[in-house]
Amino acid sequence: MKKETFKKITNHEAFKLAAVILSALFLITVSIILFDDIAFDNRIFIYVLFGTIALTGFLYSFSLTGKNTWVMLSFGTTRKEIYKKYLLDSLLALLVSVLLAAYYMIIYYLVYHDLLITEVFDFHEVAFLPLVYLMLSFLGFFLGMVKMNRNVFYVLSGAIVVALVLVIIYYSIANWLNYLLLGCAFLFGLANYFLFMKYKL
Amino acid sequence: MAYLQIENLIMEDYTINLEIENGESVGVFARRKKTVSDFLKIASGINPGKGCFHDGKEIYDNRKYFQNRIFMDFSHTYLTTLRISAISETLRNKYGLSFNKEKFVRIGKDLNIRGETMIGEQYKFTPAGNTFVNYALAQALEKPNIVILNPTHGLNLPEDIDLISRGITAGGAFNTALIGIDRLKAFRGRLHKILLFSDFGTAHVLGAGERLIVFPKEFEPEHPLFLGSEKVIALAGYERDELRKLHKNKIYHELISVYDIEDHL
Numbered sequence: 001m002k003k004e005t006f007k008k009i010t011n012h013e014a015f016k017l018a019a020v021i022l023s024a025l026f027l028i029t030v031s032i033i034l035f036d037d038i039a040f041d042n043r044i045f046i047y048v049l050f051g052t053i054a055l056t057g058f059l060y061s062f063s064l065t066g067k068n069t070w071v072m073l074s075f076g077t078t079r080k081e082i083y084k085k086y087l088l089d090s091l092l093a094l095l096v097s098v099l100l101a102a103y104y105m106i107i108y109y110l111v112y113h114d115l116l117i118t119e120v121f122d123f124h125e126v127a128f129l130p131l132v133y134l135m136l137s138f139l140g141f142f143l144g145m146v147k148m149n150r151n152v153f154y155v156l157s158g159a160i161v162v163a164l165v166l167v168i169i170y171y172s173i174a175n176w177l178n179y180l181l182l183g184c185a186f187l188f189g190l191a192n193y194f195l196f197m198k199y200k201l
Numbered sequence: 202m203a204y205l206q207i208e209n210l211i212m213e214d215y216t217i218n219l220e221i222e223n224g225e226s227v228g229v230f231a232r233r234k235k236t237v238s239d240f241l242k243i244a245s246g247i248n249p250g251k252g253c254f255h256d257g258k259e260i261y262d263n264r265k266y267f268q269n270r271i272f273m274d275f276s277h278t279y280l281t282t283l284r285i286s287a288i289s290e291t292l293r294n295k296y297g298l299s300f301n302k303e304k305f306v307r308i309g310k311d312l313n314i315r316g317e318t319m320i321g322e323q324y325k326f327t328p329a330g331n332t333f334v335n336y337a338l339a340q341a342l343e344k345p346n347i348v349i350l351n352p353t354h355g356l357n358l359p360e361d362i363d364l365i366s367r368g369i370t371a372g373g374a375f376n377t378a379l380i381g382i383d384r385l386k387a388f389r390g391r392l393h394k395i396l397l398f399s400d401f402g403t404a405h406v407l408g409a410g411e412r413l414i415v416f417p418k419e420f421e422p423e424h425p426l427f428l429g430s431e432k433v434i435a436l437a438g439y440e441r442d443e444l445r446k447l448h449k450n451k452i453y454h455e456l457i458s459v460y461d462i463e464d465h466l
Binding site (some may be wrong): 011013057071072073075076077078079080081126197198200201 | 264298
């Protein structure tokens with residue numbers, strides 16, 4: 001009986017999420033010290049974090065509308081519920097990532113308090129990356145709806161990753177670009193909702 | 202009030218009127234499989250279509266309607282395992298569904314699903330095994346209303362076909378069944394109504410016992426349904442005198458059951 005209860009708790013989604021977050025917090029703390037020893041670029045963690053969720057969000061959204069929506073609708077979930085859950089999941093992933101990034105910056109400041117946070121991290125970049133995640137997630141959702149060829153999609157995913165890395169390395173992110181991305185993400189999310197409610201499977 | 206009311210639904214060239222009462226099993230047949238599939242998607246509320254009502258409300262994306270029905274295409278692979286705990290967890294986490302484990306296991310044993318499975322990292326079912334698994338899942342989910350496409354997909358043995366067709370139309374297991382028929386003969390005597398999509402852009406709802414008439418291809422009947430390579434099948438709305446006249450003029454004609462359509466195409 002005890003074993004069953006334990007299994008039930010450990011199988012719960014909330015438990016899994018909490019375990020992942022705690023592990024991430026621990027690894028962030030350790031990595032800050034290790035990164036200093038090998039003189040690594042301190043911003044690399046932020047890039048990796050948001051780069052990973054952006055790509056995951058892109059693939060997840062594509063597979064949601066391309067394949068999973070069909071079965072969800074067949075088994076009794078309505079389109080409204082699917083979209084609502086998708087938005088909540090996306091925002092939750094974004095929130096967790098932002099919190100992890102903030103935790104990283106705070107710990108960094110506490111360990112190396114001779115530097116100001118703004119001297120180490122470019123906040124335009126820090127705001128830019130979550131917005132890229134939102135845009136890519138919505139783009140994946142849209143491409144899944146229009147049933148883009150899977151191979152073309154994977155080539156596109158690779159191209160997007162390369163483009164993102166180049167933008168981060170060679171261009172400084174201006175404020176206007178962030179506002180533009182925010183506006184586009186909002187409009188894209190809205191357009192996706194209306195398309196999703198109408199498109200035929 | 203009917204469980205599902207379809208009034209003047211326009212799909213492709215067809216105008217469809219259909220009522221499904223509680224306790225009824227209704228078959229859907231067309232030459233083009235896509236027509237049947239498109240209709241079932243509309244009738245299950247998955248795709249938009251004007252004129253479909255449940256409890257007086259449009260069924261498209263209707264939460265109440267969705268909660269009491271399940272749509273399954275038996276040619277599709279829904280499960281890649283027979284491990285009950287894994288199925289149960291996936292159904293709960295992904296779709297918020299519960300299922301009757303005992304029923305699933307019992308049906309699985311009755312149909313010898315394991316005999317139709319290659320067990321590796323993922324379970325690979327034969328086409329018949331896949332249909333059996335889907336059937337067991339449809340039963341174990343215990344939704345009152347089902348919409349099934351390709352119900353006998355991959356089945357060859359008459360007893361298997363009979364078992365599945367009986368199982369998805371039996372009044373006790375489900376309140377209503379809307380079935381996209383892939384083999385008409387298998388459903389002889391099991392349906393209350395059949396919706397036929399003709400080759401001529403018309404849709405007709407026939408009673409289970411209704412008869413059709415077959416003519417040579419050259420003949421032009423009043424209400425043609427299907428055009429075969431040598432014959433044309435039509436609605437049998439002919440009076441006794443008219444039939445006698447056909448006989449007298451030596452025009453070949455044959456009255457057939459709706460379940461025998463495929464024999465004449």
